Ligand SMILES: Nc1ncnc2c1ncn2[C@@H]1O[C@H](COP(=O)(O)OP(=O)(O)OP(=O)(O)O)[C@@H](O)[C@H]1O
């Protein structure tokens with residue numbers, strides 16, 4: 056098996072407290088993310104998702120345990136630049152991530168800082184803008200674009216650094232439904248067509264359902280980890296930590312509570328409809 060792109064081993068972290076008690080924010084997180092996968096992280100407010108994400112490119116360093124990026128210890132200062140080149144971060148607010156007045160200059164900013172030669176930068180910027188489907192906007196002013204377009208420019212800025220992994224912390228939280236769909240489509244394309252590993256932190260069930268793997272956090276711990284079908288089938292466990300499940304799972308769960316024999320892992324609308332059709336046409340029976 057290939058080396059994981061990100062590996063956390065018994066990771067512990069607390070923010071320095073103003074006085075007295077320091078609440079534990081990450082309480083022994085162990086997680087291994089295989090190269091090329093699309094992993095979603097779900098969890099209630101304050102469960103430690105953003106704190107975990109910041110450990111993935113050495114913005115924060117572990118208080119206990121270890122984080123490795125492509126085998127590099129994030130606590131090794133000499134590896135900082137390599138780590139930041141390997142894992143790119145995208146945050147919630149696109150306005151805070153845009154630095155230039157012209158789209159293509161913005162995308163060129165990070166590779167310029169890395170000392171990439173000008174002709175290589177030109178090539179990377181064009182490629183990154185095409186990857187997020189914003190090439191035709193290259194000479195536009197970013198502040199005149201929609202939220203979703205700005206977020207795709209921010210993603211292009213990260214792509215231009217050619218990272219092997221992108222960590223996105225609620226990149227769609229401030230977007231309208233169209234912008235949200237565009238950003239998720241962009242992320243999926245980068246993963247499927249370019250093999251970029253993706254870690255997506257989100258509060259949206261429908262986004263999490265599209266990942267290969269879903270990790271659920273609560274109170275600084277990983278409480279569930281599996282395919283979206285496996286994780287969402289654990290309705291009671293998710294409810295205990297204040298999370299809801301997709302509407303399809305909720306409906307099937309309630310039918311099961313009423314004694315009807317339907318599967319819990321029919322996650323997509325189509326699968327759910329098919330399960331209901333089977334139920335109605337009598338292909339499945341009441342549980343005795
Ligand atoms: N800079 C900070 N200083 C002190 N405490 C912090 C800091 N950032 C976060 N915390 C605390 O750490 C805990 C975890 O926060 P974190 O931002 O990682 O959670 P989250 O899962 O990303 O939440 P959300 O869904 O709201 O984004 C919370 O209790 C939060 O108040």
Ligand SMILES: [Mg+2]
Pocket residue numbers: 104105106224
């Ligand atoms: Mg957060």
